[in-house]
Amino acid sequence: MADVNFNATKTWANAALSEGTGNGPQDPEQLHYELIELLFFAYRDFVSDPDAILAKYNFGRAHHRVLHFVSRNPGIRVTELLDILKITKQSLGRVLKQLVDDGFIEQRTGLQDRRQRLLYPTQKGETLSHQLSVPQSLRLEKAMSELPEGGREIARQFLYRIINEPERPHVARLAGKK
Amino acid sequence: MADVNFNATKTWANAALSEGTGNGPQDPEQLHYELIELLFFAYRDFVSDPDAILAKYNFGRAHHRVLHFVSRNPGIRVTELLDILKITKQSLGRVLKQLVDDGFIEQRTGLQDRRQRLLYPTQKGETLSHQLSVPQSLRLEKAMSELPEGGREIARQFLYRIINEPERPHVARLAGKK
DNA sequence: AATTTACGTCAGCCATATTGACTTATTTTG
DNA sequence: CAAAATAAGTCAATATGGCTGACGTAAATT
Numbered sequence A, B: 001m002a003d004v005n006f007n008a009t010k011t012w013a014n015a016a017l018s019e020g021t022g023n024g025p026q027d028p029e030q031l032h033y034e035l036i037e038l039l040f041f042a043y044r045d046f047v048s049d050p051d052a053i054l055a056k057y058n059f060g061r062a063h064h065r066v067l068h069f070v071s072r073n074p075g076i077r078v079t080e081l082l083d084i085l086k087i088t089k090q091s092l093g094r095v096l097k098q099l100v101d102d103g104f105i106e107q108r109t110g111l112q113d114r115r116q117r118l119l120y121p122t123q124k125g126e127t128l129s130h131q132l133s134v135p136q137s138l139r140l141e142k143a144m145s146e147l148p149e150g151g152r153e154i155a156r157q158f159l160y161r162i163i164n165e166p167e168r169p170h171v172a173r174l175a176g177k178k
Numbered sequence C: 001a002a003t004t005t006a007c008g009t010c011a012g013c014c015a016t017a018t019t020g021a022c023t024t025a026t027t028t029t030g
Numbered sequence D: 001c002a003a004a005a006t007a008a009g010t011c012a013a014t015a016t017g018g019c020t021g022a023c024g025t026a027a028a029t030t
Helices: A004-020 A035-049 A050-057 A061-072 A078-083 A089-101 A123-145 A151-162 A165-175 B002-018 B033-048 B049-057 B061-072 B078-085 B091-099 B123-144 B153-162 B163-177
Strands: A105-109 A116-123 B105-109 B119-123
Touching: A004 A089, A035 A123, A035 B033, A035 B163, A050 A061, A050 A123, A061 A089, A061 A116, A061 B033, A078 A089, A078 A116, A078 B091, A089 A105, A089 B119, A105 A123, A116 A123, A123 A151, A123 B033, A151 A165, A151 B033, A151 B078, A151 B123, A151 B163, A165 B033, A165 B153, B033 B119, B033 B123, B049 B061, B049 B123, B061 B078, B061 B091, B061 B105, B061 B119, B061 B123, B078 B091, B078 B119, B091 B105, B119 B123, B123 B153, B153 B163
Parallel strands: none
Antiparallel strands: A105 A116, B105 B119
């Protein structure tokens, strides 16, 4: 059943390739379709892990991202958080307010610059953030543990080099990686 | 340069870790925070490529995903598409209708089973799908080209093993990979 | 004193996802 | 053959997480 469709697909795809080739800037056969799809599925499953946990707190993925980066960068300014997440102030506003109201994040006025509201995780926030990281970390650990010698470093470099070049230094600083 | 930042971050992270530790099921220091974040940033930039192109057609990422998998699996059934995308029939409905209305996807009644509406890309659909794949493929190619010998295969295995184990065979069939 | 910056907020809009219920064809099965 | 199951579509209501534009306030900078 699935196999029938698959075989039919294969044939068709090949036919499609032969009829429409030689004209694009890229030969279709050279495109990394497989990698594109693996990354899609890998990421889909990777982010699905925390969802069950988040649901118990009536939080979504947006909360997860905010809590994560605040926990990893205690004292972060709102502006930098916006820059990391690449969302608007208004979008951040809602989820941040919930996290503060529910006692996962704390805002403290900056000491040197009193306009700033520096963000810190509370103990509760640290705990939840950690909880959310565990399944993702385990998933990555399992994936890497099956790789040959040096595979971990290669996987890391691979991901790092997918990131837009101009942003790599910033990410490196944040994530603590060359 | 990157090293300077890297060291600063390390110190910071360690300070944060020492205050709240020792209680979780996993020692925080062993969690792959760096990888978690690299995957986050890598995916964010990876999916950002096609957005500009899609905007010209008034399409979003949902359209991209549907068009991609239909183009890669011509003749796919609606049910299997739902299974791949892990969304509901209703969610698929809207974007699929737009893609059909705008002439990017064609529906044909199944020959053996006339209940089925098999999905095929039109020539226009193939072209757009291809266009969307090019920047993503180039990004991956650049990332892999800088890896040491055998790096490509390792990167692929890494992504493959992030996927939920029970689904790997299905993904492998789809993506054309072990 | 004027300007800029950091942050917050109100109001409204859009895209994408959800659940639940129901319909229509068509195929499968007892 | 009649009943049940399946494939797909559709209506309605709802939630989430983005967006823009406009405006306000406090604090720092010039």
